[in-house]
Amino acid sequence: MGSEALEQPRYVCAIGAQQTVLAIPRAIPIVHAGPGCSSKISGALGDQAGLQGAGYAGGSAVPSTNFSESEVVFGGEQKLRSTIDGTLKVMDGDLFVILTGCTSDIVGDDVTSIAAEYRQSGFPVVNAETGGFKGNNYLGHELVMLAIIEQFLGNGQESPVDPGLVNVFSVIPCQDAFWRGDLRTIKMLLERLGLRANILFGYDSAGLGEWRNIPSARFNLVLSPWVGLETARTLETRYGTPFLHWPALPVGAVETSRFLRAIGDFAQIDPRIVKSVIDDEEEIFYGYLGSAADFLTEARNGLPLLFHAVADSAYALALGRFLVNEMGFSPGLICATENPPESERCQVSVQFEDLAGDFGPVVFENDGGLIQDRLDQALDTERGALILASSWEKDLAARHDGHLLRVSLPIYDRLIMGHSYLGYEGGLRFLEDIYNLVLGKSA
Amino acid sequence: MVIDLNAPEAIIREHRLGSVLSYRGPASELCRLSRTGGLSCHDNTFNQCGDCSAQRAMLPISQIRDGAMVNHAPIGCAGDFSLFNSQFRRGLGYRGLPANNLRALSTNLTESDMVYGGADKLARTIRLANQRFSPAAIFITTSCASGIIGDDVEQVSQEAEAELGVPIVPVYCEGFKSRIWTTGFDACYHSILRKLVKPPKVKRRNLINIMGFTNEPAFTPFLAKLGLEANYLVHQSSVEELGRMSEAAASAHMCETLGTYLARGLEQEFGVPEVPSPPPYGLDWSDRWLRAVGQITDRSDLAEKVIIEERRRIGPKLEEIRKELSGLSVYAVAGASFGHSMLAICQDLGLKVLGMTGFHHDLRFDNDYEETNSLNNAVDLIGDMPHYHVCNKQPYQLVNILGQLKPDLLMGRHEGLPVAGVKMGIPTFFASDANLMIGYDGLVYTGRMIIRVLRSRNFARNLARHSRPPYTDWWLTQDPFMFRRSGDGF
Numbered sequence: 001m002g003s004e005a006l007e008q009p010r011y012v013c014a015i016g017a018q019q020t021v022l023a024i025p026r027a028i029p030i031v032h033a034g035p036g037c038s039s040k041i042s043g044a045l046g047d048q049a050g051l052q053g054a055g056y057a058g059g060s061a062v063p064s065t066n067f068s069e070s071e072v073v074f075g076g077e078q079k080l081r082s083t084i085d086g087t088l089k090v091m092d093g094d095l096f097v098i099l100t101g102c103t104s105d106i107v108g109d110d111v112t113s114i115a116a117e118y119r120q121s122g123f124p125v126v127n128a129e130t131g132g133f134k135g136n137n138y139l140g141h142e143l144v145m146l147a148i149i150e151q152f153l154g155n156g157q158e159s160p161v162d163p164g165l166v167n168v169f170s171v172i173p174c175q176d177a178f179w180r181g182d183l184r185t186i187k188m189l190l191e192r193l194g195l196r197a198n199i200l201f202g203y204d205s206a207g208l209g210e211w212r213n214i215p216s217a218r219f220n221l222v223l224s225p226w227v228g229l230e231t232a233r234t235l236e237t238r239y240g241t242p243f244l245h246w247p248a249l250p251v252g253a254v255e256t257s258r259f260l261r262a263i264g265d266f267a268q269i270d271p272r273i274v275k276s277v278i279d280d281e282e283e284i285f286y287g288y289l290g291s292a293a294d295f296l297t298e299a300r301n302g303l304p305l306l307f308h309a310v311a312d313s314a315y316a317l318a319l320g321r322f323l324v325n326e327m328g329f330s331p332g333l334i335c336a337t338e339n340p341p342e343s344e345r346c347q348v349s350v351q352f353e354d355l356a357g358d359f360g361p362v363v364f365e366n367d368g369g370l371i372q373d374r375l376d377q378a379l380d381t382e383r384g385a386l387i388l389a390s391s392w393e394k395d396l397a398a399r400h401d402g403h404l405l406r407v408s409l410p411i412y413d414r415l416i417m418g419h420s421y422l423g424y425e426g427g428l429r430f431l432e433d434i435y436n437l438v439l440g441k442s443a
Numbered sequence: 444m445v446i447d448l449n450a451p452e453a454i455i456r457e458h459r460l461g462s463v464l465s466y467r468g469p470a471s472e473l474c475r476l477s478r479t480g481g482l483s484c485h486d487n488t489f490n491q492c493g494d495c496s497a498q499r500a501m502l503p504i505s506q507i508r509d510g511a512m513v514n515h516a517p518i519g520c521a522g523d524f525s526l527f528n529s530q531f532r533r534g535l536g537y538r539g540l541p542a543n544n545l546r547a548l549s550t551n552l553t554e555s556d557m558v559y560g561g562a563d564k565l566a567r568t569i570r571l572a573n574q575r576f577s578p579a580a581i582f583i584t585t586s587c588a589s590g591i592i593g594d595d596v597e598q599v600s601q602e603a604e605a606e607l608g609v610p611i612v613p614v615y616c617e618g619f620k621s622r623i624w625t626t627g628f629d630a631c632y633h634s635i636l637r638k639l640v641k642p643p644k645v646k647r648r649n650l651i652n653i654m655g656f657t658n659e660p661a662f663t664p665f666l667a668k669l670g671l672e673a674n675y676l677v678h679q680s681s682v683e684e685l686g687r688m689s690e691a692a693a694s695a696h697m698c699e700t701l702g703t704y705l706a707r708g709l710e711q712e713f714g715v716p717e718v719p720s721p722p723p724y725g726l727d728w729s730d731r732w733l734r735a736v737g738q739i740t741d742r743s744d745l746a747e748k749v750i751i752e753e754r755r756r757i758g759p760k761l762e763e764i765r766k767e768l769s770g771l772s773v774y775a776v777a778g779a780s781f782g783h784s785m786l787a788i789c790q791d792l793g794l795k796v797l798g799m800t801g802f803h804h805d806l807r808f809d810n811d812y813e814e815t816n817s818l819n820n821a822v823d824l825i826g827d828m829p830h831y832h833v834c835n836k837q838p839y840q841l842v843n844i845l846g847q848l849k850p851d852l853l854m855g856r857h858e859g860l861p862v863a864g865v866k867m868g869i870p871t872f873f874a875s876d877a878n879l880m881i882g883y884d885g886l887v888y889t890g891r892m893i894i895r896v897l898r899s900r901n902f903a904r905n906l907a908r909h910s911r912p913p914y915t916d917w918w919l920t921q922d923p924f925m926f927r928r929s930g931d932g933f
Contacts, residue, residue, distance in 0.1 A: 003551060003553045003555075004551065004564075004567075005513075005548045005549065005550055005551055005564070005567065005568040005571050006518060006521070006548065006549045006551045007547065007548050007549075007575070008524065008525075008544065008545075009518055009521045009522070009524055009525075009549060011518070012518060012519040012521075012522040013517045013518050013519025013520075013522075014519075015519055016519060016522075028913070031492060034495055034587045034618035034619050035492065035493035035494060035495045035618055035619070035622070035624065036492075036493070036494050036495025036496075036497055036498045036618045036624065037492075037495075037519065037618075038492035039492050039493070039494050039495075039498070039859070040495075040498065040519060040520065040522040040523055041519065041522060042492075042859065043522060043523050043526050043858075044519075044522030044523065044525065044526075045522075047526065047858070048522075048523075048525045048526055053862070054859060054862065056911070056913050057913035059859040059862075060491060060492065060836050060837075060838050060859035060860055060863075061491055061838050061839070061913050062491060062492045063489070063490070063491055063492070064490060064491060064492035064493070065490070066486060066490055066492065066493045066622070066835075067587070067618070067619045068619050068620075068621075068622050069619055069620055071619070072587075072591060072619050082488040082489065083488075083489055083490065085488075085489070086487075086488060086489020086490075086926055087489065089489075089915065089917065089918065090489060090839055090914055090915060090918045090926075091839075091913055091914065091915070092911075092912075092913055092914055092915045092916075092918075093913070101587070102517060102586075102587050102588040102591070103587045103588075103591065103619055106557065106588065106591050106592070107591070131517075132516075132517030132518065132519040132520065132552075132588065133517045133552050133553050133554050133556065133557050133588055134553075134554055135553075136518060137519075369548075369571075369575055391525065391528070391529070392525070392528070392544060394542075395542065395543065395544060409525075410525030410528075412525055412526070412528075412529045413529070
């Protein structure tokens, strides 16, 4: 399942982890792969992900061995060495992550030994085997995190536990087009409870310093349906750090307050502090929601109350829970697109149980052709539904007078910078975006 | 050079055109070395990412409006399907057709396919494409992975064609096979020439083939001045239209780097002449293009009239633009020949051309026309350029070149490079639509867009104050070509 032909892809291959590397401030990927691999990834996960662009060292700036015929025949190790040497001189970075592609993984270059040699010489170089045939970029993201932890961090014995520090393993940079705003929101929420978050990626991360501190954290937070679990389990084994798995990214007051209480319980934070934060935030959130209630009451007959989601499990779950539990929407088709490993599917399905609507439980489907068939049928039941999906769904949405909010990849017709639907404010922003879609179509 | 359509694959550019990836020096010297030899194709010992043939082949193939594309590759190679889709939808609009999603599948090769081979999966995917899209032809694009494991794509195609009764067109574009990514254009055109183009049943004397991208249909009004029609290839063409491109009176293109393989093939196989002129960018080359088209289509007198009328019509507008731009220095970065065309425009706008970076250099073109040797043409028009560079993208080299030359304006095409100029505070024009820049109106259009860029230079100025290049301080003071391999002939 999930390994047959695909139409309308919504993710890339494991080497998409290039964007995971680039999301760490001053980390630089070295792509040991075909000449087009890096730029295809930059397109799919940069431009086609809310027009995110190249950032500091991404896009055309990514060092690459640009595998050619002679490396296929004679091996690419020599070219990799000269590329690493050049990178260390030219590129201004703190960490260098070699990512192998199909070509180098098939011809069998010993990249692990080469990376180790550079580390022994004092250079911060690690490697991950991200050949495209090995899996998708959800896997690749985790492989890069594990590579840095296993090859770069010590055994943790010299790191006393810092009781206020939590490592966050959550959304995948760029695959979540809203990742920058999302991670900033998560960090700020944790800080409201008095914790300090190693957010690890994005403008709010301190970069490699944070990664070095991973062994010191009091606990690890896996805020995602399944991505990051492997990393948290590894850290538990390696450093004895406990982890909290909270599958749903919190959107709106109901879910965010639940999330904060769960964090408070796990981190044994004074319940009065947690309550005070929640009370303050809910006061504001429901102030705004109450002020929109006039509109929501009087315009209700013309507003969508059924939604369909075609997104990865993280976003389908997060946005779905908010719409159902906070806003009283009915779930329609819920389609998780990222082809999770078989071993995780059962527990991911359980997370969606309260979102099961007329179309049954969550569907795992990664082929756009089949997704469109299902969505077409679902949209036939009621016109004017809300559709949380990608740019691929434009025509279907239009055909059924649906309201398409592009939240999942690819998104090539929406600029996303710091926008986030997470947290209290994010929930309000999500509502603004939904209803502005509807209002924007008025005469 | 003769194109062998019995061969399944196009010969890569390194071998066919003697293409090179690295050069620094006067443009005139590169012209001379292109004639005499002494250059070979090397990249640097340190490189940033290039592009690959598959990207260049899959873009036009995916745009064929009633075809279907099967990319025989792991899923990452389909990473640009959504980019192709946005172009496809826009392009259908240019033809007055409703938007539709791309018709493309990936075989989604995984680890077990690497071990057991992917031929069966390819056959299944071809059937699926046929069932889903009922296409007029199915194109198969190959990948590094399918190439290395050695799937027999030719055989699978022949069997599928027999089974389905639909033309199955293999396009061999493995990324590792050529260092010159524009080889991918040739791979696309080779497959179309080999499998789809038919001998002409009629000759359409008013029809001119235009090889280009998904751009505004600006050749239509331009050719209409001569009473001619444009046949845009291959983006958004139908398979049937591709089959009939042999009926046209002549072939032209918006870029020699892009179009000469197909033009040569049509001339060689079907006697459709290639327009012996640079593409119509700037006054002089527009004149030459109209004259050449006029001569082929028996409209020389009309062409002369159009030239006089057009020059007269835009004259005052051009004077206004020149007043604002005169004397400002410009540097260009683009795929080779289109860069030369941008420089031709710059010359007419009164800008002072410092030089350019081309992403590669073809020592020769597929046809035998001296008239389409774009670098020679540029040197003839502008004079020698002392700062001519060939770099396979490589923004680390570009920033040092720009740091030394300090142009007032950067002109660019190809995503991901020109923004380096903006971050250095250099106002930067991006040639997003090559067709809008053609002819006399295109010259005025480009001038006006450049003025807009210059007037909004606060954006670049502010951004530069807050941008750090991803390069070490050491690098920023080095020779941009210090990582070149020896034996490059310069």
